[in-house]
Amino acid sequence: MQALDKKLFRDFRRLWVQAVAIALVLSCGVALLLTSFGMYQALDDTRAAYYERNRFGDVWLDTRRAPETLLPELRAIDGVYAIEPRVVGAAILDIEGRSESAVGQILSWPEDDDPLLNVPLLRSGGYPAPTSTRDVMVNEPFAEANGFEIGSVFHANLNGQRRELRIVGTALSPEYIYTISPGGMMPDNEGFGIIWMPERAVAAAFDMEGAFNNLSVRITQDASEDEVIDALDRLAEPYGGLGAYGRAQQISDSFVTSEIAQLRGMAMVVPPIFFAIAAFLVSMVMGRIVALERSEIGLLKAIGYSDLEICLHYLLLAGFIAVVGIAIGWGAGTWLARGMAVQYAEFFDFPYLLFRVPGWVYAISGLAALVTTMLGAARAALAAARLAPAIAMQPPAPPRFKRSMIDVAMARLRLSQPTVMILRSFFRWPGRSAMTCLGLGFAVASVVAASFVNDALENIVDVAFYQSNRQDAMLLFTENVPETTIAEVRRLPGVLQAEPQQYLPAILRNGPLEKSLAVEARRPGTDLSRVIGADGEVSTAEPGGMLLSERLASQLDLGIGDMVEVEFLSGRRETHEMVVTGLVEQYFGLGAYADLDYLNQVFRQSPQMSVVNVTLDDNELEALHARLKDIPRLSGLIMMNDTRRSFQDTIRENVVVMNTVYIVIAVLITVGVAYNGARIQLSERARELASLRILGFSRGEVSYVLVGETMLLALVAQPIGWLLGAGIAQAMVGAFSSDIYSMPLILKPDIFSRASLVVLAAALASALIVRRRLDNLNLVSVMKTRE
Amino acid sequence: MAEVIFRTEDITKVYDTGEVKVYALAGVSLELYAGELAVLLGPSGSGKSTLLNILGGLDHVTDGRVWFRDLELTDLNDRGLTRFRRDHVGFVFQFYNLVPSLTARENVQLVTDVAPDPMPAAEALELVGLGHRLDHFPSEMSGGEQQRVAIARAIAKRPEVLLCDEPTGALDSKTGVQVLEVLKTINDQFGTTTAVITHNAAIQQMAHRVIQFQDGKINEVHVNETRIAPHEIVW
DSSP, rough: HHHHHHHHHHHHHHHHHHHHHHHHHHHHHHIIIIIIIIIHHHHHHHHHHOOOOOOOOOOEEEEEEGGGGGGHHHHTTTTTEEEEEOOOOEEEEOTTTTTSEEEEEEEEEOSOOOOSSSOOEEEEOOOTTTTTTTTEEEEHHHHHTOOOOOTTEEEEETTTTEEEEEEEEEEEEEOGGOOTTTSSSOOOOOOOOOOOEEEEHHHHHOOOOEEEEEEEEEEEEEEEEHHHHHHHHHGGGGGGGOEEGGGGGGGHHHHHHHHHHHHHHHHHHHOOOOOOOOHHHHHHHHEEEETTHHHHHHHHHHOOOOOOHHHHHHHHHHHHHHHHHHHHHHHHHHHHHHHHHHHHHHHHOOSOOOOOOHHHHHHHHHHHHHHHHHHHHHHHHHHHSSSSSHHHHOOOOOOOOOOOOHHHHHHTOOOOOOHHHHHHHHHHHHHHHHHHHHHHHHHHHHEEEEEHHHHHHHHHIIIIIIIIBBOOOOEEEEEEEEEHHHHHHHSSSTTTEEEEEEEEEEEEEEETTTEEEEEEEEEETOSBBOETTTTTSOOOOTTTTTEEEEEHHHHOOOOOOOOEEEEESSSOOEEEEHHHEEEOOOOOSEEEEEEHHHHHTTTTTOOEEEEEEEEOOEEEEEEHHHHHHHHHEEEEEHHHHHHHHHHHHHHHHHHHHHHHHHHHHHHHHHHHHHHHHHHHHHHHHHHHHHHHHTTTTOHHHHHHHHHHHHHHHHHHHHHHHHHHHHHHHHHHHHOOSSSOOOOOOOOOOHHHHHHHHHHHHHHHHHHHHHHHHTTTTOOOHHHHHHO | OEEEEEEEEEEEEEEOSSOOOEOOOOOOOEEEEETTTEEOOOOTTTTTTHHHHTTTTSSSSSEEEETTTTTTGOOOOHHHHHHHHHHHHHEETTOOOOTTTSSSHHHHHHHHTTTTSSSHHHHHHTTTTTTTOTTTGGSSSSSHHHHHHHHHHHHHTOOOOEEEEEEESSSSSHHHHHHHHHHHHHHHOOEEEEEOOOEEEEGGOOEEEEEETTTTTTEEEEEEEEOOOOGGGGO
8 A cells, every 4th residue: 555545544544533424414415315316216117117017097087977888989089098987986894803894995897807097916816707796806905904815705885785795816006006095194904995896796786887987098198188188077077077187186196296206305405405514514624634734745745746646635535534424325325215115115005116226326326425525625635736835835824814893893892812712713714604604504404394394293183183173983975965864873873973064076267277176065063074264263164155275275366255166066067156255274185165055055955965074982983883884875984083093193103203313414414513613623723722721721711712613603503594494394395285285384483492402512512522632732742833 | 077966047036925026046056966965054034945945846936947967947847847856856854744644664655655766665764773663653753763754755765866954953963963964874875966954054064065045145155175974063
């Protein structure tokens, strides 16, 4: 090994604490880039491959009942490549050994075993025989969650008929990567299953012979989705068309898409912040090293080392930091990616797991870290290369301090000399001070952004589950039933309170803007399912009026007092003008609310409902479930307590992990910035501080100068960090917001104080560690060495 | 007549600080001969170090010309000067300029790694009487020892010229004499042209020639008819 290389290794060993402090910051960037970008790629590729191979549809259409004779016309629509008609139904399931009832989504299975679109991937067993009335294929996660095997049986209430079904196969479908029951909020593989049944049996059960009620469409590459949707809606209108929709509104796909978008956003925004901080730290440390080794550089040049060799020598030193950072980052990133893959496996049902971070993502993240570090070191390395040997061996000129307004102010304030030293150094290198504050600010912001999510989710849970939806369960019916049915529900065991509600599929329009969704209609004074206004008060839709969620209102560009055109897609399919009477802050879905009695009146019909909200006596739950399984026309059941619990569990788990990760990140950044800053200060000030000691200052007084400057920078960083954190939180709210979810921007004072506490404590600890070196300062030798 | 190693022709060096122009060298013409040990004497700021830096290819002249044998240094760019230093020149500085993170042997290896025909590092250290301290770090050595490591480093490449800027400036007289002994031995044994800057007038007695500087000019050149050994020098 060459002597210069040995110097390199020893320099690195001498600097290892500083180097590791920087490497850790760098590794955060590498790990996050690896995880988010790798996962983004993996998810995106897997989805694309899955959709392509299994011919995932582009557009869907639900109708009440359309005849098969309509199919040629549908096929002839401009831009339609293929269509797949189906009969879709819902059924309450009775599974042995499970007291609660489960819900099944029934899909018809074509006789030729060859669906054109949304082809399920067989996982075990086989397809149901075309003539069988009891053989079914179910989705694999449902089978696994319930311990089903090929040949297992369960019961289903098919349109009022109790039937025994036998599992002959399990499959996965691109339509159900994220499997969530209609009206559900969380995946529940045990309580919700996809059931493929021979089409003859399904048609017979749901009275759909020669007809279909669901259509999947694949469009040609050059087709316009909107035009196809319009054409489908036009043709389906006489048959109770409920509005065609594209992938953006396909529940499974929109969840996967929003996850992919989140990962992508994270990959683009977060790692560069870490890289920038690491580059700044490298530049600061390398700058100092070059300053300290000035005479050595001069010597090396005198001996005959070229500028390039010198430049490379210092770049290599920074390269070591990068190598350590990359190694740690790859390790941590691989671990994080594995953890994330496990999470995805829990929420998403992909047939093949491409959740391995591709090799080139490792290369990219490593390269990004290396380039960043080199950029950080470039200035110092170039300065070393440019240093003329004759000048290098002279001691550098002392830094020039000029008198400024600040000095005048300091003189007025009669500050002590150590305080003046702190302030002067702060203002003497404004760029460095600003960058240090910015770095520490990011540490504060990291904690703010993480804590904010916690509060926001708590608020969501509170509003969604304790203020708005207070029912213990929701009973969903296949279609509108007379409101008098509620009396039957009230007679069910364990039902304490029951309130009717109606979901009406509709298209809301304001000029060219439109949105299809389900309008929720309720009685005024409803107690179990309420609408909470933006002011936090219970809000009621007046007759003729409509309450809109804020997001929906902004999407349709509507405000209070505006008229909105509502095309109802069920019943008589009438269009009515309604006035927006209030806005609602809502975090799940796009809500639109109307008065149930008013709509019944407008539709000239006897009172109808499609949902009953109930409160239950927990002691009678088993008896209730036993009865529910036999109620005709009940298509679904949502146990809100289960939803609440699983939602809160998921949140709690995620929040704990997220808070830990972000606090660790904040501490790493703080230590990286504060420790290196203090070390550099100590190195620059060793003579100064030793002189103070010789002049009779105590250790404490001298420490004050060192720790004081670090803490001054940390204090100035706080408001910067608060602002950055609030900005990041706002960006997260924007990025997170989709038609499915949104997040409120809630910034409580205590998250700021917590963030500050974490960062100030870490900064103080870093400064105190460096301060210990002051105790070992050999006063005589410091004063004797030349600098 | 001995071969001319260095020749300067009316060189000047001006440091322009913006407000004032400082003439570090104001027209110096000089020849240094092969195998010669020359002492450059003069007060601080008289131009000795500037001349030495220029001869060693560490600095450029403002005006005038410099030759090393037939090679005109004033024609060379930075790359050429680097090459020149690497191949021909050994330096010794007042403050040793050892790399603290390298041992004595490794400090010498810094040079032997890049020189075309070096002697083994251990041999160079043996020559300066440090054969027993090869693996000590600078912080573990006395000032005299450190300076001898610096000399070993300078001679390990078998340079044709050895340029020493105040080699004893930071040493007490006893260790200073040891260092001068080493310089003399090298000069005698290898015939290395050696230029020693000092403002310690006592040292001039060991030189072949003494060149006196004053205000950026050569004041006087004096040839020693009889030289004395370093151990006879006292200051």
